[in-house]
Amino acid sequence: MLFxxxxxxxxxxxxxxxxxxxxxxxxxxxxxxxxxxxxxANCHGDTGNSAYDYIPxxxxxxxxxxxxxxxxxxxxxxxxxxMSGMIKVMxxxxxxxxxxxxxxxxxxxxxxxxxxxxxxxxxIFRSICASCHGPQGHGSQNFARLAGQHAxxxxxxxxxxxxxxxxxxxxVMGSVARRLSDSDIAxxxxxxxxxx
Ligand code: HEC
Ligand code: HEC
Numbered sequence: 443m444l445f446x447x448x449x450x451x452x453x454x455x456x457x458x459x460x461x462x463x464x465x466x467x468x469x470x471x472x473x474x475x476x477x478x479x480x481x482x483a484n485c486h487g488d489t490g491n492s493a494y495d496y497i498p499x500x501x502x503x504x505x506x507x508x509x510x511x512x513x514x515x516x517x518x519x520x521x522x523x524x525m526s527g528m529i530k531v532m533x534x535x536x537x538x539x540x541x542x543x544x545x546x547x548x549x550x551x552x553x554x555x556x557x558x559x560x561x562x563x564x565x566i567f568r569s570i571c572a573s574c575h576g577p578q579g580h581g582s583q584n585f586a587r588l589a590g591q592h593a594x595x596x597x598x599x600x601x602x603x604x605x606x607x608x609x610x611x612x613x614v615m616g617s618v619a620r621r622l623s624d625s626d627i628a629x630x631x632x633x634x635x636x637x638x
Contacts, residue, residue: 451510455583458505461542468542475543478536490544495594501547502590506583508541521609549590552635563633566626570618579637589637597631 461467479486482500486492490501500508514520515529529537567579574585581587588596602610603619622630 451506454509455506457538458509458542471539471542472546474535475539475541478532479540479543482540486544490547491550492592495592496598497592498595499549499591500544501549502580503545503587504581504583505538505541505545507581507586508544509537510584512537512541518608519611549587551590551638552593555632555636557632559629560632560636563629563631566622566630567633567637570621571630574614579634588634591634593631593635596634597627600627600630 461471485494485497486500490503491499511520512529515522515525518526520526568577571579571588575581575588576585579587579589581589599610600615600619600622603612603615604622606616
């Protein structure tokens with residue numbers, strides 16, 4: 443089945459809608475996805491909550507967003523030594539089911555942070571980030587879920603966008619990230635992991 447590659451995003455959306463609207467198909471995709479994710483779980487965690495601060499949580503991400511990032515790793519628009527190689531050897535069906543499985547898991551946010559730095563992060567989030575990532579940071583098909591993401595992963599990702607190297611050079615996030623100072627990024631990284 444070739445609906446992720448080379449199918450376009452609309453075909454992928456249609457397939458996601460189809461599976462989400464059928465309780466039976468959804469359950470099957472989740473069961474198959476959990477099995478196919480046994481290797482991913484070493485790094486991203488059984489329930490998509492990673493135990494490593496530089497590895498993103500996948501729990502609660504929209505399946506369309508996850509599949510889009512998988513496509514980017516596969517075609518080189520996003521580069522990571524490990525992910526880029528591994529994604530290429532996976533079957534489409536596995537990619538799809540894994541995305542459905544992780545999207546249905548619940549992310550475990552970090553404990554509340556009462557610092558002035560986190561309060562400033564909240565203000566920056568409201569004024570710059572909420573318009574795309576959602577007021578609660580829950581994301582969507584096109585925009586990553588940020589709520590509950592690891593601090594180090596958030597700050598390293600923002601730095602990659604700011605530098606615009608081949609590791610991660612999305613033009614939209616690039617123009618957002620270039621407006622942020624180091625202390626803005628530190629403030630956002632204090633606040634975002636605590637969002638529920
Ligand atoms: C050896 C550790 C490791 C394993 C195993 C691993 N990943 Fe990853 N994954 C990473 C790292 C590190 C990143 C972040 C790379 C970056 O910053 O661009 C990542 C990023 C991702 C992302 C992007 C998430 C986002 O928020 O944008 C997806 C999707 C993903 N991995 C899926 C998978 C899947 C599916 C598997 C199993 C088939 C898997 N990974 C196995 C380490 C791993
Ligand atoms: C105009 C829309 C827009 C705005 C505003 C925006 N983002 Fe994004 N963001 C995106 C898109 C699109 C992506 C996915 C880019 C990609 O494919 O790499 C993204 C991805 C990200 C990621 C990577 C998440 C992951 O799981 O890998 C982080 C971190 C992020 N944004 C943080 C922020 C922060 C913090 C702000 C506010 C300072 C912000 N964004 C504002 C559109 C936006």
